[in-house]
Amino acid sequence: MMHISLFLLVATLASSVFGKTQGGCGCFNRALEKCLAANHVPFKVRCDSDWADYNKTFNSRLQFTPAAVVLPNNPKHVSAAVVCAGKNGVKVQAKSGGHSYGSYSTGGIDGQVMIDLRNFNETALSPKGTGVAVVGGGVRLGPMAKAVHAQGNRAISHGECPSVGIGGHATHGGWGYTSRAWGLSLDHVVEMQVVLANGTQTRASPHSNPDLYWAMRGAADSIGIATSFSMRTQPAPEEVINFTYEFRTVLESVEQAVRAFTWLQNYISNSTAVDRRLSFALQTDVAMDPVTRAVTKTFLVHGTFLGGLAEYTASIEPEMLRGLPAATGRDVTSHDYLGSLAKLSPDGTLDGGPSYANFFANSVTIDNPGINEEALTDYFTYMLAGAPPPVPYVSSMELWGGADGQIDLAAKKAPSFAAFPHRNVFWTAHNRAQYPPQIPLPDEAIAYLNGLRHAILQRLDVGSAAYPALLDASLTREEAHAVYYGDAVMERLRRVKAVYDPGNVFSNPQSV
C-alpha cells in the first residue's frame, strides 16, 4: 500500500515537472529537458502546441529543428540552459532577431538548443547623461532606435531592417547609411554582459575580460551569449535626406556602366566635394517576369544625407549627378530622423515584428581605394553580357569607405581592436536572390551568385574578403574562417575559444 502511494506521488510529481517528456511525441533529448525543468527554465519542444511560434527563423530556405527553444527571463535562466546543454552534449546558439542568413540561431543543423532572447527586450538610455544605452540581447533594431530617440533624442548606427536583432547585428558588424558618420553598430559596443559556456555570468569591456570583449565583437556565436549590450549613442540629426535615382540607360552597355560607377566612386572619394554625412549604395536590380522570364535591369543610387534639403539640392545633388547620364527616376525626400528610418524599412514602420524570406546571399568586401576598372568590367560583363540569370536578383555595392568615412578609423587598431577585422573596406558587394516562400530557390541561383562573386575577384587589385553579417551559407567552415577572419584573427580566436568555451558548446556550421 505504502509503496504504491509513494510510487503514485513520485509519478505525479515527475509528470508535472517533466510533463513534456511524457506521451512519446518523439522529442529529442529527455535528459536535457529534465535538466531545464529542474532548473525552472522556461522552454518549448516540438510536442508543444505553439511550437510553430518558436521554431522559425527569417530565412525560410534554411529551417532547422532545435532540440529545445529556451525562453529565459533572466541571465540565470540563460546560464542554467547553457550548463544543461553542455552536460548533455547538445550545442547551443542564441537567437536575437533570428535574421542570420544561414538560420544559425536555430543552430544551422537539427537538434541544437536555441536560446531565444525575446524577453531581453528593454532599452534604457542612462539617465546620467553619459549617452550610453543598455540594450537587451533580444532587442530588435526598430524598437531600439525608437527607444533611444524617445529617451534622449539619441541615435546608434545600424542596418535598415527594423526586425534584425542587436544580438547578431552588433556582434558581426552592423552597417547602415549612418555608418560613414558614426561607424558600425559593433563600434558602439562599450560593454557586454556575457554568459559563458560554463554558466558564469561576466562582464566584457576594454577593462574587464578584454580578450572576451575582443572576441565577442566579431565571433560571439562561437564564444558566449550577450544578455545585454552597453552602447554609446550620438545626438540624432534633425533632418535626413533620403534619395533614390534610377538610371535605365546606364546598363545598356558594360562601358557605360563602368563609366557611371567609376564617376560615383571618384566623387565619393573627393574630400572637397563630400563629407561623412553623405552615404549611398549602388544597386543593380535584375527583375524577371514570372511568366515570360523577360529580364529588366535597373541601376539605382540609394542613399541618405544627414543634413538639410537646401544644402542637398544646392551642392550635393548637382555635383554627384554631373558625370552621369540623365536619371530616369528621382525620389528625394526630407525627414526627421525616425521618419528617415521608417522610410528605409520594408513596411514603412519601426515595429520590427517577425518577418520571413526565402533567399541566398553572398558578399565581397573590396578594400580602399576601391574597385579597379578591370574588376568592374568583369562584374558588369557577368551581369549584362554573361549567361542569363536563373532567378531575379539584386547586387548592391554598399559604401564603407570614401572621403571622411569613419568606419575605417578603427583600422589603425585592427585586428587588435576586435575579432571583426574588416576595416580598410571601400565597398561591400551584397548579392542576393529571393523567391516567394513556397517556391524552392534552385541550386543554380546559388551557383550564379557565387559566379558573380568570383567575377568581382578575378582581376581585383586590392584586398578582399567577405562580410560575416551577410553570412554566406554555401561556404565550408574553413572557407568561412579565411574570408571572415583571416589567419591572424583566427589564431587569437582559437586561443580565446580554448579559454572561454573549451568544450565547444557554442557551435554552428561555420563557428570557430
Ligand SMILES: Cc1cc2nc3c(=O)[nH]c(=O)nc-3n(C[C@H](O)[C@H](O)[C@H](O)COP(=O)(O)OP(=O)(O)OC[C@H]3O[C@@H](n4cnc5c(N)ncnc54)[C@H](O)[C@@H]3O)c2cc1C
Ligand atoms: C532583411 C535583412 C536585412 C539586413 N540588413 C542589414 C544591413 O542593412 N546591414 C547589415 O550590416 N546587416 C544587415 N543584415 C544582416 C544582419 O546584420 C545579420 O543577419 C545579423 O547577424 C542578424 O542578427 P539577428 O540577431 O537578427 O540574427 P540571429 O539569427 O538571431 O543571430 C545571428 C547569429 O548571432 C548569434 N547571436 C545572436 N544574438 C546573440 C547574442 N545576444 N549573443 C551571442 N550571439 C548571438 C546567433 O547565435 C547567430 O549565430 C540584414 C539581414 C536581413 C535578414
Ligand SMILES: *[C@@H]1O[C@H](CO)[C@@H](O)[C@H](O)[C@H]1NC(C)=O
Ligand atoms: C515548425 O513547427 C511547425 C509546427 O509544428 C512544423 O510544421 C514545422 O515543420 C516546424 N519546422 C521545422 C523546421 O521544424
Ligand SMILES: *[C@@H]1O[C@H](CO)[C@@H](O)[C@H](O)[C@H]1NC(C)=O
Ligand atoms: C517586453 O516584453 C514584455 C513581455 O512580452 C512586454 O510586456 C513589454 O512591453 C516588452 N517591452 C518592450 C520595450 O517591448
Ligand SMILES: *[C@@H]1O[C@H](CO)[C@@H](O)[C@H](O)[C@H]1NC(C)=O
Ligand atoms: C572635387 O570636388 C570639387 C568640388 O565639387 C570639384 O571642383 C573638383 O573638380 C573635384 N575633383 C575631382 C578630381 O573630381
Ligand SMILES: *[C@@H]1O[C@H](CO)[C@@H](O)[C@H](O)[C@H]1NC(C)=O
Ligand atoms: C568559467 O570559465 C571562466 C573562463 O574560462 C573561468 O574564468 C571561470 O573560473 C569558470 N568558472 C567555473 C565555475 O568553472
Ligand SMILES: CC(=O)N[C@H]1CO[C@H](CO)[C@@H](O)[C@@H]1O
Ligand atoms: C537609402 C534610401 O534610398 N532609402 C529609401 C528612400 O526611399 C525609398 C522609397 O521612396 C526607399 O525605397 C529607399 O530604400
